[in-house]
Amino acid sequence: AQRVTQPEKLLSVFKGAPVELKCNYSYSGSPELFWYVQYSRQRLQLLLRHISRESIKGFTADLNKGETSFHLKKPFAQEEDSAMYYCAPLQGGARQLTFGSGTQLTVLP
Amino acid sequence: DTGVSQDPRHKITKRGQNVTFRCDPISEHNRLYWYRQTLGQGPEFLTYFQNEAQLEKSRLLSDRFSAERPKGSFSTLEIQRTEQGDSAMYLCASRSGLLGGDTGELFFGEGSRLTVL
Numbered sequence: 137a138q139r140v141t142q143p144e145k146l147l148s149v150f151k152g153a154p155v156e157l158k159c160n161y162s163y164s165g166s167p168e169l170f171w172y173v174q175y176s177r178q179r180l181q182l183l184l185r186h187i188s189r190e191s192i193k194g195f196t197a198d199l200n201k202g203e204t205s206f207h208l209k210k211p212f213a214q215e216e217d218s219a220m221y222y223c224a225p226l227q228g229g230a231r232q233l234t235f236g237s238g239t240q241l242t243v244l245p
Numbered sequence: 246d247t248g249v250s251q252d253p254r255h256k257i258t259k260r261g262q263n264v265t266f267r268c269d270p271i272s273e274h275n276r277l278y279w280y281r282q283t284l285g286q287g288p289e290f291l292t293y294f295q296n297e298a299q300l301e302k303s304r305l306l307s308d309r310f311s312a313e314r315p316k317g318s319f320s321t322l323e324i325q326r327t328e329q330g331d332s333a334m335y336l337c338a339s340r341s342g343l344l345g346g347d348t349g350e351l352f353f354g355e356g357s358r359l360t361v362l
Contacts, residue, residue, distance in 0.1 A: 145285070168349055179248075180288070180336070180353040222287050226349050232278055232301070233351055235287030 142236035157208040157239045159223030167225035169206045175219045213243045249354035257360045265323045266357040270339030280336040327361045
């Protein structure tokens, strides 16, 4: 079955520490992968997509086809990074996003 | 354009009642999606419209659920004979279908929270 897994529901790090949010997927072919973020009291929004190989707010994510992973990383976490993060492959005829269960990141002062 | 808007933001209803949610997408977006999100879970896909055509429906969408997008602009999601298990956040998202303008990004509304008593 095709699915996306975010193994950590909760993740806490101290400000300035590196952070890695894990995402593993099992999909046939080569899905397009995205990370979405939801800050407190804000709507769900795109953080970054793997095809653009960009760094947004200091975050990067590398698609590892061998490990079928798309982990989100930031070398120095900031308090404003505290949010819920969702890994989401784009798939299907409707090309809908399929969301993982999310990781709540808390960056402690 | 202020983005995707949803109405109402909150709805409390009694079991067995019907409810309807409305979504106004970004004006130039021809693709519209409905998702449902329950506590502790990521959003789950419900249905998809391209213009006025409903092209895909999830198995999550029971017969009590119906969605429309009559003129290819706003969409409605109706739940008939609500059950307590329908309590969730209902999210709408839109996406550009224009050639060269579609990055795959979905733009979400703030959601409509349903509580069924």
